[in-house]
Every structure is written in structure tokens, then in C-alpha cells.
Amino acid sequence: MQESVKVLDHPVIKHKISILRDINTGSTEFRSIIKEISIILAYEATKDLDLEEFELETPVATTTGYRISGKKLGIVPILRAGLGMVDGVLEVLPAAKIGHIGMYRDEETLQPVEYYSKLPNDVENRDIMVVDPMLATGGSACDAIGRLKEKGCKDIKLLSIIAAPEGVKKLHEEHPDVEIFIAQLDEGLNENSYIVPGLGDAGDRLFGTK
Numbered sequence: 114m115q116e117s118v119k120v121l122d123h124p125v126i127k128h129k130i131s132i133l134r135d136i137n138t139g140s141t142e143f144r145s146i147i148k149e150i151s152i153i154l155a156y157e158a159t160k161d162l163d164l165e166e167f168e169l170e171t172p173v174a175t176t177t178g179y180r181i182s183g184k185k186l187g188i189v190p191i192l193r194a195g196l197g198m199v200d201g202v203l204e205v206l207p208a209a210k211i212g213h214i215g216m217y218r219d220e221e222t223l224q225p226v227e228y229y230s231k232l233p234n235d236v237e238n239r240d241i242m243v244v245d246p247m248l249a250t251g252g253s254a255c256d257a258i259g260r261l262k263e264k265g266c267k268d269i270k271l272l273s274i275i276a277a278p279e280g281v282k283k284l285h286e287e288h289p290d291v292e293i294f295i296a297q298l299d300e301g302l303n304e305n306s307y308i309v310p311g312l313g314d315a316g317d318r319l320f321g322t323k
């Protein structure tokens with residue numbers, strides 16, 4: 114896999130992904146694990162943030178402290194399922210602004226259909242993390258990222274829980290500048306373009322709609 118895909122490789126993540134995959138896992142536990150993994154993905158995706166030094170007093174000594182500096186950040190969930198990742202990323206980056214892009218995959222054509230968009234006014238000045246638990250064909254993520262680029266965004270990362278190689282390939286082809294952070298790379302897509310083995314429909318499992 115190319116260098117611009119970072120896969121979390123950790124026994125605890127593998128354990129938690131298995132709970133997500135399990136058909137018997139209910140929405141409460143599903144939501145909680147999506148949030149937990151999103152926190153870890155957010156740490157990975159922010160390894161390159163700039164820091165500035167400052168002097169601070171501990172109860173024992175004067176030392177050098179560090180604070181995040183540089184460009185402001187934005188989190189953009191792709192509705193609905195992306196909403197499940199927002200709280201986790203916000204735990205790591207509480208000052209980030211949040212934009213929303215609503216998209217669903219047409220069940221016949223499998224093409225993404227946009228139905229909502231509300232982004233921060235200064236979105237073009239922010240480093241953006243697009244969040245969506247599932248990267249399947251890659252159509253939804255590619256369109257959402259294309260929309261953000263139209264608005265002037267230059268530094269965009271994608272955070273997903275599970276990806277199919279087909280989605281990663283499409284994203285690389287259409288947006289080679291976008292780094293991808295995932296918790297798990299799966300085998301591929303089935304005839305309905307669902308990720309195999311996957312976890313089913315992330316939106317339905319998060320929100321209990323099926």
C-alpha cells in the first residue's frame with residue numbers, strides 16, 4: 114500500500130474492529146467504539162502539527178512548554194455516518210470548527226448524491242479532516258473532497274475506520290495529495306459495493322435505523 118495510507122496496526126484496534134464487525138453488536142457499543150477509534154485516528158493524523166515553545170512553571174521548576182500553532186483546523190463529517198466520528202476527533206482537537214457535507218449512495222447507481230452542505234466561512238484557511246467510517250468505492254469521499262477543493266481548501270486528510278482497496282485506489286487517483294488514515298484495510302467490495310468483510314451499513318448501525 115502506498116505511503117499516503119496510514120493503517121493503525123495495534124492489537125487493541127483489531128480487537129475493537131472485531132466488535133464493530135459482529136452482527137450482534139448493538140448501537141450503543143458500536144457508537145462508543147467508533148468514537149474511541151476516531152480519537153486514535155485523530156492523534157495519528159495530527160502528528161505533523163506545528164508547535165511553538167513557551168516558558169512555564171511546574172510546581173518544581175521552570176521548563177519549556179509546547180502549544181499547537183499554525184493553521185486552524187476543520188472537521189468535515191460526511192453525513193450521516195461521519196457524524197459518529199466527530200466527537201472523537203473533537204476530543205483531540207476541541208478548537209476545530211465543524212462543517213457538514215450530506216451525501217448518500219444511490220442504491221441503484223452507487224453514485225454519491227449530495228443533499229446538504231454547510232461549511233465554516235473561513236474553510237479555505239483551515240487544514241481539513243474529512244471523516245467517514247467507510248471508504249468503499251470511494252465515490253462519496255472523492256466528491257466531498259472535490260467540493261472542499263472547489264471552496265479553496267488545500268490541506269485535506271481523510272480519516273476512515275474501514276477502507277476497501279478499491280476506494281483507496283480511487284482516492285489516490287483523484288486526489289493524490291490527500292493523506293488517508295484508516296484503522297483497517299479490508300479485502301474488497303461485494304456485488305453491492307459493500308465492504309467485505311466490513312461491518313455492514315455504518316449509518317444504520319450507528320443510528321439504529323435497520
Ligand SMILES: O=P(O)(O)OC[C@H]1O[C@H](OP(=O)(O)OP(=O)(O)O)[C@H](O)[C@@H]1O
Nearest residue numbers: 192193194217218249250251252253316
Ligand atoms: O465509498 P462509497 O462507495 O461512496 O461508500 C461509502 C459511503 O457509504 C456510506 O454512506 P451512506 O450512503 O450509506 O449514507 P449514510 O451515512 O446516510 O448511511 C458511508 O458512510 C460513506 O459515506
Ligand SMILES: O=c1cc[nH]c(=O)[nH]1
Nearest residue numbers: 249307308313314315
Ligand atoms: O460497506 C459499506 C459500504 C458503504 N457504506 C457502508 O456503510 N458500508
Ligand SMILES: [Mg+2]
Nearest residue numbers: 314315316317
Ligand atoms: Mg448508510
